[in-house]
Amino acid sequence: MKYSKPYKRGKRTFRYRYDTHMVQCIDKPDTEMIADNVEWRQKYGRDLWEIESGYLVIDAAGLMLQNWKNKESRDEYLDIWSYELDEESAYLVRQYIMYG
Numbered sequence: 276m277k278y279s280k281p282y283k284r285g286k287r288t289f290r291y292r293y294d295t296h297m298v299q300c301i302d303k304p305d306t307e308m309i310a311d312n313v314e315w316r317q318k319y320g321r322d323l324w325e326i327e328s329g330y331l332v333i334d335a336a337g338l339m340l341q342n343w344k345n346k347e348s349r350d351e352y353l354d355i356w357s358y359e360l361d362e363e364s365a366y367l368v369r370q371y372i373m374y375g
């Protein structure tokens with residue numbers, strides 16, 4: 276798997292995965308997450324967290340390579356996606372408060 280260098284945009288970090296043409300919203304996993312993955316893999320045969328090449332993959336979405344390479348297109352796409360992630364998170368918080 277070949278990835279772009281991490282690309283910071285606003286409060287989030289992204290990278291492009293060239294073999295799947297996917298943009299990943301990523302973050303550094305802490306030691307507890309890594310330990311959790313080892314435990315879950317032993318108990319359940321799968322990972323709890325999706326960690327690829329040293330990064331926790333929070334979300335992923337398709338993007339054509341030429342749009343990733345074009346800074347203006349990339350930034351617009353990432354800004355819209357970040358806004359949507361923020362809106363989704365706010366919605367989930369409201370639902371939890373109302374029904375949790």
